[in-house]
Amino acid sequence: MMLVALTPSYQIAAIVMSFFLSFWNLFSGFLISRTEIPIWWRWYYWGSPVAWTIYGLVTSQVGDRTDPVEVPGLGDVPLKDYLKSFLGFEHDFLGAVAAAHVAWAVLFCFVFAYGIKYLNFQKR
Template sequence: MGSMYTAVLFIRIENVASVQPVVAIKRTIFYRERAAGMYSALPYTFAQVAFNVPYILVQTLIYSVIVYAMIAFEWTVAKFFWTVFFMFFTLLYFTYYEMMAVGITPNHDIAAIVSSAFYVIWNLFAGFLIPRLRIPIWWRWLYWACPVAWTLYGMVVSQFGDLETPMEENGVTVKVFTEDYFGFKHSFLGAVAGAIIGFTVLFATIFAFSIKVLNFQRR
């Protein structure tokens, strides 16, 4: 689980450094081209969103093959597919989140500040530093609102949630341990996948709406 958490954390850092400045520059160009009547906001945002899909898919496949083999996960078609699925949509929603942050703020410097504030909360409530069952009940809603928590839930339960192998220390099976300690249930895997897709669509939609409605252009 630590390797999974580190991988997601690395993806976040890489996206912050590469996505926001580029999106901010493209938005400035978009203002000029929209004023010239070249195209409207929706085709622009659709192109921005669609452009990232094939690039991230190739990146995910290369990453998944290397890391999956190095960590020595179980080589089954289903488990490898789930790893690719969760890494692909995690890369997507991080990318779209950075695009959204730029879209709702005047420039990428302010976007970086806003993103960092949310990243602190996401790290705390991702379910790695503090498992969900140990988070106070009145703060647990932040766990369910954290996309990183859903990613870790899906990646852990898809790899270990169905293992009946007993653990050496106490004889409890891996499946029972993930349910009792982390609260991860293998039967919830489909809902987790749906939530990951939902976060991706949500961030992309807010980005499109912000580009269409907000205008930070200075004349």
Template sequence: MYSSWAYSVAQVIIEIPYIFLEAVLFLTITYPAVNFYGSAYKQFPKWWVWGYWISPSSWSLKGLLTSQYGDREEEIMAFGEQKALNTFLDSQYGYKHRDLPIIAVVLLAFPLVFASVFTYGIAKLNYQRR
């Protein structure tokens, strides 16, 4: 009557409160024990920063903005004060013009890594054994 997909979704939905409670208990016990600084900012908004570094679109945006505006000295009005465009990019987002070679290497590495993982998966992982 119901597919295995529906049972899997139901199981995940049922486990969400349990996993949340487990994470809260872990933080409550671990943070004081390790003497971490216990602020909401350091526990919740900041944990996802790793996602920025592994996202190809963030590196593309960084490369595009840095290559186009990273060496521009024109003054702009930003947050009520005059700043050079390259200074604004550096102070607000950390985009430095000297990082362009690193950005290029990372942007070339993403498709190579994805293609390598795909090739390995196609060659080695065969689920249709006969």
């Protein structure tokens, strides 16, 4: 809504929105590794569907690969070990990530259906 207020029309806001949303996601903690987030803020990471999506995408695509990755100061590290030690991503946790996505979908559908039911049956 702030973006619509800053632009002359909602059409321009829709165009500019793609830049701002990616910029805000970059700096809102979704792309910071879990190991770098302070311990008292990790609840926010675990409660975020965006964080679970990034975790699932990275681990399902490259989480089991052992290709060497050059890390400055450490030399070559296998990709699987790099993801586990630096980002906290484990390929074995992929089943829990899929279950979390299903749980988010079921919860969202339940809340949405209840909200529609509640809004439709209000006395006016």
